[in-house]
Amino acid sequence: MKKALIIISLGAVLLLAACSENTKSEKNTDTKQTEKAEVEAKVEDKDTVVDGLKIKIKKQEVNKKVSNSKTQQLYTFTISGENMSSTNKGLGAVDFVLKTKDGKEIQIDPSMAAFGNEIEPNKQLEGKASFAVDEKQTATKLVYKPLDKELAEWEVSK
DSSP: OHHHHHHHHHHHHHHHHHHSOOOOOSOOOOHHHHHHHHHHHHHHTTEEEETTEEEEEEEEEEEEEEETTEEEEEEEEEEEEEEOSSSOEEEEGGGEEEEETTSOEEOOOTTSOOOEEEEOTTOEEEEEEEEEEETTOOEEEEEEOGGGOOOEEEEOOO
16 A cells, blocks of 8 residues: 555656646856756755655755764755645654765764654654765765665755
């Protein structure tokens, strides 16, 4: 039942995306303007409905984290979830992993604050998820992966 709901939801999202109006009617020869338009398009594509939850990545920050003479990059995402279903749904920072360019999966940083709770129908939950990545690694995707099943992913800005 859940698999069918997920497939139907993803199909609906893809159908709506395919049928949407193309807003880029003019070509820009200025590369800076083109890059800006592509970045804005990525930001707009960050809403995803999965298993009755509308998940949105609202903000991404990259900071340095120094601990015990070890320097890492700290990727922090502000995540919002809205329950679109008629039953309570759970959402938390532990449901997300960060994938690196070399294919490694990074779990949330346990030393940083994290969110998680059950969401009632038509209610929202918002919080932050932080991931500590070695400086030699490059983060590429944030993945919604509850119960070891990859259900959605978002590109990570560099």
